[in-house]
Amino acid sequence: MLIGELAEAAGTSARALRYYETHGLLRAGRSANGYRVYDDAELRVVREIRALLAVGFGLDDIRPFVDCLRAGHPSGDVCPDSVAVLRRKIAEVDAGIARMRDVRETLVGQLNLAIQSRETACFSKTC
């Protein structure tokens, strides 16, 4: 499988695949003419990468999952390192949600004050 075919099959770009490779996530053999040649198993790897990227993982966080798949496990999630990353990410997401809730409260408070002072102004000035 050549890079364009793999990209097509995985719904991404050849550029992205080369990028994953430079970051140690993808592996490719080379044909006589220097083209990257991919094992069929790499499609699963690329799908794993895309799925994790889509939920906000960085490439470094994804590496354990890829390694886990490469180790022969049917899922990239089952290895200890992957589980650790999952737990950490869940905690990060929780923290993010909490922060956004605080921000939301701040903004709603600000909005209510603004509306209130506009009403007060309109009441006194009959605007």
Place this chain on the structure above:
Amino acid sequence: MLIGELAEAAGTSARALRYYETHGLLRAGRSANGYRVYDDAELRVVREIRALLAVGFGLDDIRPFVDCLRAGHPSGDVCPDSVAVLRRKIAEVDAGIARMRDVRETLVGQLNLAIQSRETACFSKTC
């Protein structure tokens, strides 16, 4: 007030203040030697900018608030444009929270499956 003093008073850097100026948020007069000279009222403006940046606003979103303050209002929140931005930002934050909740659910599901299959493996293999 010179730029260093204003930066100190607002708890930020002179570099940041110049950046805000290039983006139309801050105004400064110039003294004979070319130094920026700030009105005392600019301190309020800088504080408004910092407060909004801290809750995740971009500089473009902040502009209406600054204009509102400059128009003489005691708060930057009360002008229609500011209220509109506040509403939009609250909606964005709500969307962000919803997205992160989805991500959280996905990750928790993945984690549970991983733990489950590890337990199954351990059960069968007595690992």
Place this chain on the structure above:
DNA sequence: CTAGACCTTGCCACCGACGTCAAGGCAAGG
């Protein structure tokens, strides 16, 4: 006179996952 503490403009570096362009090699069909 000089040191040092301000100020000025301007430009590079950063983060991350690529997009995009450049310049060239390789394969296959008319």
Place this chain on the structure above:
DNA sequence: CCTTGCCTTGACGTCGGTGGCAAGGTCTAG
């Protein structure tokens, strides 16, 4: 032979809010 379409590496641009540095002018105290 020529075109078309794939592949290669390399390098720069993106987005936003700075940090840091350079090279220079200015002000103040000793």
